[in-house]
Amino acid sequence: MNLEWFEINLDKKKLTTPSGNLFTVSNEALALAVATEWNTQEDVITRHSMHLTSLCNTAIDNPMHKSRKDLVQSILHFLETDTVCYRVTEPAELATLQDEQWEPLLNWARRR
Structure with missing residues (x-):
């Protein structure tokens, strides 16, 4: 399997995680979404508003050193x-x- 990795460049510098690791993701759409989070920052960087960046940083750095399992x-x-995971019958x-909204997500999770 050929796995591509995508990096994000900010002001001609490669984005790194809080631990100093190179920020790379294996999905172009995710890389674009993270780049968009950074592009929406203005004068002050509000890290708490960048949810995908935070999630990816945690996955890359694995600060708790947890195994995949x-x-x-x-x-x-x-x-x-x-x-x-919970549904109503009424209304x-x-x-x-x-x-309509949740079944596609659950079907994706079942396939994965």
Whole structure:
């Protein structure tokens, strides 16, 4: 499998994580979304508003040194409380909206 990695350049410098690792992601759409987060910053960088950047930094740096298995288990723990996993039957309009919006996400997760 040929895996491409995408970097982000800010002011002609490569973006790095808080730990100093080169910021790379394996998905072009994600790289563009992170770049967009940085492009929307103005005079003061508000890191708390850059959710994708923060998530990627954590994944790249792995500050808790968790194994892939440990990371998956901790994510699965939170799914028990995720509203995407719970459905209503009434009102019918809300049930339909939930199916339309959430089922594609759940189908993707099932395939993965």
